[in-house]
Amino acid sequence: MRRVVGLILWLVLIAFLMWGVLLIHPFGYPPSDMDDYIIENAQEQTGNNNVVASVVFDYRGLDTLGEATILFTAVTGVLLLLRTQKHKEENS
């Protein structure tokens, strides 16, 4: 009974996704106002040949700062969880 209800809901989700594919803009002609400004002015404002690197580190630098924080926290969490318990000392 639960499996039949789950299957019907999954088919409704697939129909919703397919309806979204039919309504989106045609592939290859995106609407682009912000990116035209960035492509034209990135060389004199940043002094950089690579437009993607100047977007990652200069125009949208706060996202990269947040991502560096997430990487640091995940590495700390993994190294914290993988300890063995060999260093138990007895205090008498």
Next chain:
Amino acid sequence: MEYIPLNFPFLAAALLAGISFYIIIFKRNLIKLIMGIAMMSSGVNLFIVALGYRAGGNAPIYTDVPEGPMVLPVPQALTLTSIVINVAVLALMLTMVIHIYRHTGDIDSKKSRILKG
């Protein structure tokens, strides 16, 4: 390649997301759940990159670039952040599965759900 019919990359991303939803809802093995989550992140990254393609465009780098329009650079920057965050979350999920196996001896998600008091 100037004319791709029926928005084909968006159809592939929607199929990847749909299949990974089936895996997450109906499978009980924990390792299969983690594989489904990784597949869903691949589908979402493909969708974001395919949103910013211009027909007949070149890479958005000014070093020795041929003539023509350029592809949009902002979706590529967002995909970079998304890939790194997915790697970090996947590493944490794998350590939790190792600990669950050590404490209960079983990786079936129905058997390790009941709290023992």
Next chain:
Amino acid sequence: MLSKIVRTVANQLIVFILIFGLYVIAHGHLTPGGGFQGGAVIVSGVVMLMVAFSSQELKKSLRERLLTIMESTGALIFAALAIAGIGTVVFYNFLVGTPIFGRIPPIGPNSGDFWTGGFIPPMNFAVGLKVVAGLSAVVLALALFARGEEMEE
């Protein structure tokens, strides 16, 4: 530990993988690449060493204190470069115009000049250092935990 042929070939190949990874990190403002991509290349070289020699041999060289110092240094340099231009706004590109990294390239398609880019090349080095130290520590800890051991001090 695998056979003698595999160990010798891995010893020779690690030099080329390190040089290619450092090239991808250092030229991040001229060609496709940057900090995250070059860091992933170097981590794949470390994983190759871990497969050829066993992880108990590598435990003696990659200690935990060295890896944590490397990662914290990378994070501190990134945060210091972000806050240094706080007179105008956060993340202000204060090196454009100064003779260290601040030349401006000619507008339009050109062949690249290395001393351009503002404060982006030092940021690439900091992020590359952070990714290398963090991901190799995670892979080493996961491989050692399966045998019941942990990383040395």
